[in-house]
Amino acid sequence: MKKITIAIDGPASSGKSTVAKLIAKDLGYVYLDTGAMYRSVTYLALQAGLTEETVNVPQLLDLIDRHPISFGLAADGSQTVFIKDQDVTLAIRQNDVTANVSWVAALAEVREKLVEQQRQLAKSGGMIMDGRDIGTVVLPKAELKIFLIASVEERAERRYKENLAKGIEADLEELKQTIAERDYKDSHRRVSPLKPADDALIFDTTGVSIEGVVTFILEKAKQIIDK
Numbered sequence: 001m002k003k004i005t006i007a008i009d010g011p012a013s014s015g016k017s018t019v020a021k022l023i024a025k026d027l028g029y030v031y032l033d034t035g036a037m038y039r040s041v042t043y044l045a046l047q048a049g050l051t052e053e054t055v056n057v058p059q060l061l062d063l064i065d066r067h068p069i070s071f072g073l074a075a076d077g078s079q080t081v082f083i084k085d086q087d088v089t090l091a092i093r094q095n096d097v098t099a100n101v102s103w104v105a106a107l108a109e110v111r112e113k114l115v116e117q118q119r120q121l122a123k124s125g126g127m128i129m130d131g132r133d134i135g136t137v138v139l140p141k142a143e144l145k146i147f148l149i150a151s152v153e154e155r156a157e158r159r160y161k162e163n164l165a166k167g168i169e170a171d172l173e174e175l176k177q178t179i180a181e182r183d184y185k186d187s188h189r190r191v192s193p194l195k196p197a198d199d200a201l202i203f204d205t206t207g208v209s210i211e212g213v214v215t216f217i218l219e220k221a222k223q224i225i226d227k
């Protein structure tokens with residue numbers, strides 16, 4: 001059967017990773033969470049004491065080279081993230097990483113390095129990748145491009161529940177504010193801003209169940225695979 005590449009982009013907490021994982025499982029594809037890669041680099045930067053004001057880009061690039069990011073599977077089937085041999089799955093979801101990831105992701109040299117790794121991983125097809133610039137920059141030839149959106153209120157509520165389930169402290173009003181700020185920064189940065197590709201299907205998931213979004217994307221994917 002033909003193996004395609006699927007790009008799922010959209011703002012923070014628009015449901016990208018939840019639906020991408022389910023679609024990957026259904027199709028037997030690999031799922032790549034590119035946000036986790038930017039978060040891992042942010043974690044490395046914070047560990048090294050770098051801030052937006054003091055960042056030394058060559059030093060950060062060197063840190064990335066010396067600390068490869070990889071993915072694994074936990075016993076319950078959920079995805080784990082490693083920096084070298086350190087499991088950072090939970091650490092990269094903490095508030096300090098979330099609060100700093102936008103300035104790290106705005107560094108052109110960091111993006112260049114991660115985009116190259118992402119393209120290598122997608123080479124053999126059968127890949128579903130989620131992020132902000134997958135359809136526009138990383139995989140402009142992806143056979144299926146989806147851009148998910150949802151209201152800030154709904155996204156904050158989703159993240160609130162997710163954080164509580166993971167044992168991460170959360171405040172709903174604060175989440176609304178940080179999500180809106182991250183949307184603004186991600187879509188107004190100079191390099192690879194968050195925006196739908198011209199050929200992306202835009203899907204507003206506000207009030208739509210996860211199954212509803214998954215069914216829509218799977219239908220589109222299967223039409224392309226069976227063609």
Ligand code: DC
Nearest residue numbers: 012034035036038101105131132133
């Ligand atoms: O999807 P997420 O919230 O885990 O992503 C974390 C941050 O990484 C997000 O604020 C923007 C950045 N990001 C990016 O710039 N490009 C990507 N392809 C994925 C994420």
